[in-house]
Structures are given as C-alpha cells and as structure tokens.
Amino acid sequence: xxxxxxxxxxxxxxxxxxxxxxxxxxxxxxxxxxxxxxxxxxxxxxxxxxxxxxxxxxxxxxxxxxxxxxxxxxxxxxxxxxxxxxxxxxxxxxxxxxxxxxxxxxxxxxxxxxxxxxxxxxxxxxxxxxxxxxxxxxxxxxxxxxxxxxxxxxxxxxxxxxxxxxxxxxxxxxxxxxxxxxxxxxxxxxxxxxxxxxxxxxxxxxxxxxxxxxxxxxxxxxxxxxxxxxxxxxxxxxxxxxxxxxxxxxxx
Amino acid sequence: xxxxxxxxxxxxxxxxxxxxxxxxxxxxxxxxxxxxxxxxxxxxxxxxxxxxxxxxxxxxxxxxxxxxxxxxxxxxxxxxxxxxxxxxxxxxxxxxxxxxxxxxxxxxxxxxxxxxxxxxxxxxxxxxxxxxxxxxxxxxxxxxxxxxxxxxxxxxxxxxxxxxxxxxxxxxxxxxxxxxxxxxxxxxxxxxxxxxxxxxxxxxxxxxxxxxxxxxxxxxxxxxxxxxxxxxxxxxxxxxxxxxxxxxxxxx
DNA sequence: ATGACCGTTGCAGACAATGCAACGATCGAG
DNA sequence: CTCGATCGTTGCATTGTCTGCAACGGTCAT
Numbered sequence: 001x002x003x004x005x006x007x008x009x010x011x012x013x014x015x016x017x018x019x020x021x022x023x024x025x026x027x028x029x030x031x032x033x034x035x036x037x038x039x040x041x042x043x044x045x046x047x048x049x050x051x052x053x054x055x056x057x058x059x060x061x062x063x064x065x066x067x068x069x070x071x072x073x074x075x076x077x078x079x080x081x082x083x084x085x086x087x088x089x090x091x092x093x094x095x096x097x098x099x100x101x102x103x104x105x106x107x108x109x110x111x112x113x114x115x116x117x118x119x120x121x122x123x124x125x126x127x128x129x130x131x132x133x134x135x136x137x138x139x140x141x142x143x144x145x146x147x148x149x150x151x152x153x154x155x156x157x158x159x160x161x162x163x164x165x166x167x168x169x170x171x172x173x174x175x176x177x178x179x180x181x182x183x184x185x186x187x188x189x190x191x192x193x194x195x196x197x198x199x200x201x202x203x204x205x206x207x208x209x210x211x212x213x214x215x216x217x218x219x220x221x222x223x224x225x226x227x228x229x230x231x232x233x234x235x236x237x238x239x240x241x242x243x244x245x246x247x248x249x250x251x252x
Numbered sequence: 253x254x255x256x257x258x259x260x261x262x263x264x265x266x267x268x269x270x271x272x273x274x275x276x277x278x279x280x281x282x283x284x285x286x287x288x289x290x291x292x293x294x295x296x297x298x299x300x301x302x303x304x305x306x307x308x309x310x311x312x313x314x315x316x317x318x319x320x321x322x323x324x325x326x327x328x329x330x331x332x333x334x335x336x337x338x339x340x341x342x343x344x345x346x347x348x349x350x351x352x353x354x355x356x357x358x359x360x361x362x363x364x365x366x367x368x369x370x371x372x373x374x375x376x377x378x379x380x381x382x383x384x385x386x387x388x389x390x391x392x393x394x395x396x397x398x399x400x401x402x403x404x405x406x407x408x409x410x411x412x413x414x415x416x417x418x419x420x421x422x423x424x425x426x427x428x429x430x431x432x433x434x435x436x437x438x439x440x441x442x443x444x445x446x447x448x449x450x451x452x453x454x455x456x457x458x459x460x461x462x463x464x465x466x467x468x469x470x471x472x473x474x475x476x477x478x479x480x481x482x483x484x485x486x487x488x489x490x491x492x493x494x495x496x497x498x499x500x501x502x503x504x
Numbered sequence: 505a506t507g508a509c510c511g512t513t514g515c516a517g518a519c520a521a522t523g524c525a526a527c528g529a530t531c532g533a534g
Numbered sequence: 535c536t537c538g539a540t541c542g543t544t545g546c547a548t549t550g551t552c553t554g555c556a557a558c559g560g561t562c563a564t
Binding site: 255256283284285286287290 | 521
Binding site: 002022034037055 | 510511512520521
C-alpha cells in the first residue's frame with residue numbers, strides 16, 4: 001500500500017538471512033543505491049538495523065526489545081504463566097503455550113523440562129503447524145471454510161513416518177480434535193517426542209491459545225504421558241476461567 | 253531521513269506499549285486517519301502488526317521471527333553457547349552472554365541456574381548498563397572519548413546503595429575493569445545478587461561480547477563466587493580463541 | 505601512484521503519499 | 535425498531551517527498 005515503507009520493511013527479512021552491504025541491499029530491492037541508503041538510515045535511526053564495523057548492516061537491537069515488549073503485553077500469557085509453572089512442577093516436563101496468528105502458530109511461552117533431556121524449541125519460533133498438538137487445537141477452532149483454506153495452502157513435510165501426510169488427513173485430525181477437546185502429537189514431529197495439549201478459551205468460547213506438555217520417549221511412554229491428560233485439561237480450564245473473568249480488553 | 257518510513261516505524265514502539273485503535277495511532281502520530289491506516293496496512297502486510305478481533309492493532313508475529321533469526325545469526329552466540337552450558341554444569345549458576353550495540357547492552361544468551369532461586373532476566377532485555385558486570389566489560393573496551401560521552405549521557409539509577417552513583421564513579425570503575433580484564437557486580441543491581449564477568453575478544457583484541465555468572469547471596473557469598481573467577485576467565489578465553497579462529501565473516 | 509570500488513551528497517523531476525470529504529458499517533440509546 | 539454517533543474505509547486532486555542521476559571523496563588493492 002505504501003511503496004516506500006514496503007521497500008524499507010522488505011529489508012528486514014533480507015537482513016535476517018545475514019549481514020549485507022549497501023550494494024547488496026540495493027540490488028536485492030531493485031532500487032538505486034542512494035535510495036537504499038536512505039531507507040537503511042531511517043531503519044537505523046529506529047534501531048531496527050545495526051551497522052557493524054565492516055560497514056555491513058545487520059538486524060538491530062531494538063528488534064529484540066520490541067519483540068520482548070510485544071510478548072509481555074499478551075494478556076493470555078501473563079495469566080497463564082504461573083499455571084504453566086505449576087504444571088511443570090507437578091509433572092516435570094516441558095510446557096508450551098502457543099497462539100495462532102495470520103496463518104502461523106507460534107510459541108509465546110515455555111517452561112523447561114526439569115529432566116536433563118530437553119527438546120529444542122524457542123519462544124517466537126513458528127511451530128510445525130501440521131503436526132504439533134497446539135497447532136491442531138488452534139486450527140481446529142476455526143470455521144470450516146477457514147480450516148479448508150488453510151489446510152490446502154499448507155505443506156505437509158514428513159518429519160517422521162507418523163507426520164500427517166496431506167490436507168485430507170489433517171482436516172480429519174482437526175475434526176477429531178475439535179470434537180474431543182484435546183490433541184496429541186505422538187512422534188509426528190520428532191520420532192521420540194510425544195505431546196498432549198488442551199485449548200484455552202475466552203469468554204465467548206473461542207480458542208485463544210493452546211498449551212501442551214511434551215516429553216521424550218526415554219522419559220515416559222506415550223501411554224504414561226496420556227495419564228496426564230486430565231491434569232493438563234484441568235490446568236487449561238483454570239486458565240480459561242481466569243482469562244474469561246478479566247475484562248477482555250482491560251488496558252488503556 | 254524518510255518521512256513516510258519514519259512515521260511507519262514510529263508506530264511500532266507505540267504499539268509496544270499496548271494495543272491501540274486507528275484513531276489513537278493517527279492522533280499520536282499527528283497524521284490523518286487515512287494516512288495512519290495506510291501505514292498500518294503496510295506494516296500488516298509484512299506481519300509486523302496484527303489486527304485483533306476488536307480491530308485494534310498489536311505488534312505482530314513476524315517481529316518474533318525476525319528477532320529470532322537475528323539472534324541466531326550472531327556468530328559469537330553460536331560459538332559461545334556450548335561453553336556457557338558447560339560452565340553452568342560446573343558451577344550451577346545462571347550464565348549470561350551480552351553484547352554492546354548503539355548505546356545499549358543486551359543479553360543475547362542465557363543458561364538458567366540449576367538452583368531453585370533464579371534471577372529475573374530475559375534474552376533481548378536491555379541490561380542495567382551502569383551496574384551490570386557485562387556492561388562494564390563491554391563499555392570499558394571503548395575508546396576514552398567514547399566512554400566519556402556515554403558516561404555523561406547515562407542515568408545513574410540507585411538500584412541499591414551499592415549502585416554506581418554518577419559518571420565519575422562509573423568511569424573510574426571502567427578504568428579498573430579495563431586494567432584487570434574482568435568485572436564484578438556485587439549487589440549493585442539487586443541487593444542480594446552478585447555477578448562476576450569476563451570479556452570475549454575477537455582476533456584484533458577488541459571486546460566483542462561479555463559473559464557473566466550470577467548467583468544470589470543465599471546460595472553463595474560474594475567471596476565464594478569470586479573463587480569461580482579463574483574458571484570464568486578461562487571459559488571466556490576459550491570462547492575468544494575459538495571465535496578468533498573462525499573467519500570473522502563467514503556466511504554468505 | 506593509480507585505478508577501482510563503495511558509500512555519500514545535492515539536485516531537479518516525477519511519482520507517490522497526504523489530507524479532505526463522503527460513504528458504509530457497527531453499535532448503543534431512545 | 536429507528537435514529538444518531540462513531541469508527542474504519544475509499545476515491546481524488548494537490549502537494550510534497552521520495553527517487554534516480556551524476557559527481558565527489560575516501561579506502562583498499564594492484
């Protein structure tokens with residue numbers, strides 16, 4: 001909609017791949033060097049890009065700070081956090097909280113497993129949308145046409161032999177999840193890791209977030225993990241109630 | 253330099269304080285509603301802002317992803333991480349890694365304490381620059397005029413009675429740190445927490461990052477913590493060597 | 505010492521961003 | 535149920551700002 005801003009913002013993902021000098025930026029944007037320079041300068045003034053000693057540009061510090069503040073302003077996260085910690089203390093496994101936003105599911109909070117074997121994940125990292133328990137929960141709540149549209153747009157990478165292979169299987173799984181009110185990922189993302197998850201709902205009943213407990217096979221079997229389901233669902237329901245209780249849009 | 257981009261980017265910190273609707277954004281930017289709308293739309297297309305159901309705007313998901321990629325592209329971080337983990341396994345305390353960038357010091361990695369008592373900090377969060385051990389290390393390496401300029405520009409909040417109170421004391425401390433090659437923060441940020449830190453240097457000897465070990469009084473006294481100094485310095489030196497060994501700018 | 509390369513600046517032209525005004529939708533009150 | 539108000543949205547003419555060009559200066563390698 002706005003050409004100048006559009007160009008400027010296109011620089012960010014470009015630099016996310018690695019540092020680049022002025023010429024490279026100009027070339028990849030398809031604009032004159034002087035234009036790229038002015039855009040970079042503006043980004044620089046706002047701290048979004050940083051100029052390292054070799055004069056090349058890199059993503060800047062304020063980006064972290066912004067992402068930081070953004071995540072701290074998510075009220076679901078704030079409300080949920082203490083419950084996630086409590087759950088972690090009871091079961092000892094890794095606990096995740098995730099939300100859906102614009103065709104992406106991403107983790108917004110995480111409490112690390114107390115076992116030495118940990119799974120790799122990171123707040124802010126997009127979730128493997130076709131297999132993760134939290135992703136199934138969040139997508140299952142969308143309207144039928146939305147689910148269809150998204151399911152057809154997705155790729156279905158076969159992380160393991162148990163990954164959902166195509167849109168049909170995915171939609172079927174979503175229907176199951178929608179019906180039963182909880183979800184699993186049994187080795188669909190990484191062979192040796194299982195997850196169980198439950199939805200967090202707002203006052204209107206819509207799913208606003210999803211949480212999950214993940215544990216590797218070597219610690220507990222899938223069957224053992226499933227015995228935690230009541231606990232997980234209870235925690236999710238508690239968070240839902242507390243979230244619904246607060247005025248939906250509180251802050252000024 | 254570029255008015256349009258400047259305005260657009262000004263929206264981000266504004267939204268970082270909390271969600272806002274179109275009118276509020278326009279007002280705080282000092283532009284017409286239609287202008288604000290178009291800027292927001294462009295930001296939206298790039299995923300930097302998100303429109304929640306109540307139509308208000310919030311910082312968006314891509315911001316996390318960008319910050320994520322940015323932090324992963326810092327080669328110091330990549331090289332240091334395994335060493336930080338190893339150090340944590342030896343001493344059990346919280347280990348931080350920080351860099352200096354444009355008048356800010358910020359944590360770029362962290363390994364949590366294995367003790368139940370943890371200090372609050374977060375990757376991406378700006379560091380208390382006038383007291384933190386890592387901040388002293390990073391600033392101590394700047395040239396004398398740079399140090400002076402920064403020292404005078406800073407605020408000196410008295411977090412505790414042992415916080416450095418003014419530019420004079422700060423510069424003096426930096427001189428000490430610069431001389432001895434390591435730094436401490438003994439209760440200068442939080443009364444009950446002590447830190448010791450050491451610098452990580454590039455091939456040219458300049459400080460590129462700093463690391464620290466933090467522990468609350470209740471776990472170890474300051475004196476006990478200081479006995480870890482050789483270990484911390486050795487770890488920092490190991491990382492420095494490894495960092496200098498790799499070609500400084502490797503990636504494409 | 506010389507040439508090539510890269511970042512930087514001033515300038516005039518052109519295009520894109522701006523503000524205005526009118527429209528439409530949503531919500532609340534009477 | 536109707537009316538009014540509020541807020542987001544769109545088309546348009548004007549203006550201003552962004553763009554590309556060309557020339558300059560610095561740095562590095564030959």
